[in-house]
Amino acid sequence: MKSLPYFCRGEVIRGFGRGSKELGIPTANFPDSVVEHLPADISTGIYYGWACVGSGDIYKMVMSIGWNPYYKNTKKSMETHVIHTFKEDFYGEILSVVMVGYIRPERSYDSLEALISAINSDIEEAKVKLDQPEHLKLKTDNFFSSAPHSPPPSTTAAPSIMNGH
Ligand code: ADP
Numbered sequence: 079m080k081s082l083p084y085f086c087r088g089e090v091i092r093g094f095g096r097g098s099k100e101l102g103i104p105t106a107n108f109p110d111s112v113v114e115h116l117p118a119d120i121s122t123g124i125y126y127g128w129a130c131v132g133s134g135d136i137y138k139m140v141m142s143i144g145w146n147p148y149y150k151n152t153k154k155s156m157e158t159h160v161i162h163t164f165k166e167d168f169y170g171e172i173l174s175v176v177m178v179g180y181i182r183p184e185r186s187y188d189s190l191e192a193l194i195s196a197i198n199s200d201i202e203e204a205k206v207k208l209d210q211p212e213h214l215k216l217k218t219d220n221f222f223s224s225a226p227h228s229p230p231p232s233t234t235a236a237p238s239i240m241n242g243h
């Protein structure tokens with residue numbers, strides 16, 4: 079995928095409420111404005127990379143890009159699981175991410191246990207891959223040090239969204 083690494087940021091919005099948090103794997107959702115900017119060659123599936131909430135620390139992440147059932151599968155969604163335990167939710171904050179590599183396409187699972195174990199193996203793969211020097215380099219990219227300190231007023235969210243390289 080020639081668009082990788084792909085940098086983007088946007089406000090964390092409420093998701094479809096599929097209970098990811100109950101599975102122990104909360105996923106922070108981006109608004110449509112961010113999803114709609116995705117380059118055409120970024121296909122659906124699971125990605126790994128780096129993420130930062132507001133101007134906080136930079137953590138490893140896994141992201142799922144898929145078809146959003148809320149919009150009858152006509153719109154994509156981007157859901158980021160930050161590999162870190164946060165004390166509180168961060169709805170309304172700006173999430174900055176760089177997608178670094180692709181793990182696998184989406185698929186369906188016969189059981190919740192099978193789904194959870196697939197996600198946990200994605201997380202393990204992301205942790206190992208991101209320790210490679212060429213991926214570690216992106217953690218210190220200027221993109222993250224330019225992360226905004228506070229969310230924008232909601233009516234003017236669009237200009238703060240930065241997509242692409
Ligand atoms: P929703 O359907 O609203 O996305 P989730 O159950 O997926 O609900 O929970 C996602 C929310 O959990 C995020 O928007 C964020 O505020 C919070 N959260 C807490 N810890 C994490 C984490 N490690 N990664 C992603 N989101 C987290």
Ligand code: MG
Pocket residue numbers: 093094095098104105106107157
């Ligand atoms: Mg979610």
